Amino acid sequence: MDVLVTGACGYIGSALIPLLRADDRVDDVVVFDDLSSGSPRALLGTVGDGLEFRRGDIREYGDVESAMRGVDRVIHLAAITGASSTHERRDETFAINYDGTENVLTAAGKLGVDHVVFASSCNVYGRATSTDIDETVDPDPINPYAETKLQSETLLQEYCEEFDMTGTALRMATNFGHSPGIRFNLVVNYFVFRALTDRPLTVYGDGSNWRPFIHVRDAARAYAEAACDPDSWDEPVYNVGSMDANYQISEIADIVADEVAPVDVTYLEDEHPGPSYHVNFDRLSETGFEPSWTLREGVRDLAEKFTTNV
DSSP: OOEEETTTSSSHHHHHHHHHHHHHHOOOEEEOOSSSOOOOGGTTOOOOOTTTEEOTTTHHHHHHHHHHHTEEEEEOOOOOOOOOGGGGHHHHHHHIIHHHHHHHHHHHHHTOOOOEEEEGGGGGBBBBBOBOOTTSOOOOOOOEEEEEEEEHHHHHHHHHHHHTTTTEEEEEOOESSSTTTTTTSSSHHHHHHHHHTTTOOEEEEOOOOEEEEEEHHHHHHHHHHHHOOGGGOSEEEEEEEGGEEEEEHHHOOOOHHHOOOOOOEEEEEOSOOOOOOOOOHHOOOTTOOOOOOOOHHHHHHHHHHHHOOO
16 A cells, blocks of 8 residues: 655654555555654655655645545644644644645545544543543543644544545544654653753643653554554544553653652642543554553653663
C-alpha cells in the first residue's frame, strides 16, 4: 500500500516515517507538510526511493488533493498543537485543525482512499471527574484545540458513511520522549530540560491534574498499526496510552527530579489549571497494541540524549 502522512515533519511524524519506510506492508510514503513548525531534519535517514515529499498547506484543498493522488491510506497528523495556546489562536486553530481535516476527508472520498487514521487527543475529555474515562464517556472540550479534534472526529465518521471508506480516530495520550522532531511545549520534555539546566520545575495549580502519557515512539507505532491493519482497529475511536501511565502533574515533577537531577519544584496559583483526565485503555488492548516505554525510561533516555547525544 501507499500511505500519505500529513504533518509528517512534526514530533510524531518524525518517529512515524522511519517505521512506515521499514514496514514490508508499505510501498511508498508521501510526506505532506508546510514546514511552518516542522523541519526537514525530521526526515533524516529516510529520504530516497519510496519517499515523496510534497510541501503544501492543509488549508488549501488543491495542495491536499494533489498530494493524495494514488495513495491507499492516510494518516492525518497536521494540526496546530499546544492546547493552551489555542485560546489566543481560535480562528487559526479552526482553519487548520477542522477545515484542514475537511479538506483531507473530501479528497479521500473523491480519490477512493481505503482508510483514514485521524490524530485526535484525550484532551477532548476536558476536566473530567471520573478516574476511569473510556470512549463511551461524553467529551467536554475546554479549549479550541480539543473542540476542533472532537468536531473532526464527527466529520470523519460522516465522510466514512458517505464515501464508503473506513476511518478511526486515535485519542492520543500526552506524548513525551525523544524523536528527531521533539517538542518542548510538552510537560515531560520541558521538565527534563529544566532539570538538566539546574532550574526549578514550575507546576501551575496544585499539581493534582491527571494526564495519561505515552512515549512518542509508541504513539508512532499506534498510528502505523492503525493504518496498516485497519481490520484490527475497527472502532471509530480509541484512547491510546496505558493505564499505568496516568499521572498527576505533581508526580511528573517528582519523577523528573528523581531521575534527572534533584531540582526544586515550585507551585504557582492558577485560576485555569487546564484539563484533567484519568483515562481507561481497555478498548485499545483489544487491537493487540501495547505501549512499550514507561515514563521513567523515557525520561532517562531523553536526559541521556541531551548529555551524550547517543
